[in-house]
Structure formats: structure tokens, C-alpha cells
Amino acid sequence: MKVSGTYxxxxxxxxxxxxxxxxxVLIRTMPGLKSLQAIDDNTYSAELEVGIKMVKGRYKGTVKLFDAVxxxxxxxxxxxxxxxxxxxQEMLIKLxxxxxxxxxxxxxxxxxVGGVIAGIGQRMMSGVASLLMGQFFSAMKKEAS
Known part of the structure; x- marks a missing residue:
């Protein structure tokens, strides 16, 4: 599933x-992000709680930052x-x-995506991703002001 947007x-x-x-800043602005703990300089363990009905739950994973300029x-x-x-997910962020x-x-x-959430369908998952990205960048705008 493609994920894209310009903010x-x-x-x-x-x-x-x-x-x-x-x-x-990410903990304050990312919807549902409960923790982001450094594993090393560019890798973090993350815990995210999603409240959107079709993907509701607590998710744990890792986030790695690379190819940074x-x-x-x-x-x-x-x-x-x-x-x-x-x-x-892999994502390129250009400024x-x-x-x-x-x-x-x-x-x-x-x-x-895999498991039960894969059965929701690409259109629904794209909508959830767009909603979360929109909320994140709305909060990030306030942070940047």
C-alpha cells in the first residue's frame, strides 16, 4: 500500500x-504514540495506541532513521x-x-500489513493512514509556530 502526502x-x-x-516532539505530536525509547543513535522502540475502531489496539515495534541529510x-x-x-513501512521524508x-x-x-488488519482492505487502511498523518502534521504545525 502506498502512503504519500505533502504537508x-x-x-x-x-x-x-x-x-x-x-x-x-514526536511523542507530543504523533497520535497515540505512548513511548519512543532509544535503542541506539538511530533506532527506537515504540509503543503506539490506536483508537480508530477498525485498527484499535496497542502496537509495539521499532523505528529506524537512516540516509539522513x-x-x-x-x-x-x-x-x-x-x-x-x-x-x-518504509518512508522517505523530503524537506x-x-x-x-x-x-x-x-x-x-x-x-x-498482515493479520486481521489486512482484511480491512487497502482503501480503508489508506484512509486511516491519511487521517493519522493529517492529525500528526496539524499538531506539528502548532509545535513549529
Whole structure:
């Protein structure tokens, strides 16, 4: 399943990069993210509680940051397991500064789901992913202001 979107943050690309890679900021802005603990410099264990009816539950997994170019881009590899199945995702995050205090965040990735949640269907899962991304970037805009 493809996951993509472009979101605008009211800050420069260097600050956007710092916000998007700071575990404390991510816990405040990511819907349902309960913990993000460093395993090493670029790998974290994560716990996420999703309250959306069709994928409701507590998911545990890992998040790895790589191919990072500060202020420009980074890649994320995420995997998680929960009561309704698993998800694996790779995502490229590109930062495009379009003005002094305006940066477009371009997200492009691919996700694989299995278990009961795979039976929900790609259209429904795409909707859930879009909803969560929208909530995240709405909170991130406030953080950047």
C-alpha cells in the first residue's frame, strides 16, 4: 500500500528537520504514540495506541532513521505488531524550503500489513493512514509556530 502526502510547516527546513527527528516532539505530536525509547543513535522502540475502531489496539515495534541529510531528508523504517496484526513501512521524508519560514514536507512510502488488519482492505487502511498523518502534521504545525 502506498502512503504519500505533502504537508506544510511554518518554519525553515533546518528547524523542520529537528522537530521531525526529536523523540520528545514526536511523542507530543504523533497520535497515540505512548513511548519512543532509544535503542541506539538511530533506532527506537515504540509503543503506539490506536483508537480508530477498525485498527484499535496497542502496537509495539521499532523505528529506524537512516540516509539522513540534516535539513533536507531522511528515511524511516518502521515495523509494529499488535492485537490485530502487523505493519511494516518504509518512508522517505523530503524537506523543501519554499520561503524563509515555510517548508514543504514530502512523504513517500510503502506499507505492508498482515493479520486481521489486512482484511480491512487497502482503501480503508489508506484512509486511516491519511487521517493519522493529517492529525500528526496539524499538531506539528502548532509545535513549529
Amino acid at each position: 506544510e510547516l511554518p518554519t525553515n527546513s533546518a528547524t523542520a528537520y529537528q522537530l521531525l527527528t526529536d523523540p520528545d 540534516e535539513g533536507e531528508q531522511f528515511r524511516l523504517s518502521m515495523d509494529g505488531q499488535g492485537p490485530l496484526g502487523f505493519v511494516q 523543501e524550503q519554499v520561503a524563509d519560514n515555510r517548508t514543504n514536507v514530502i512523504c513517500e512510502g510503502e506499507a505492508t
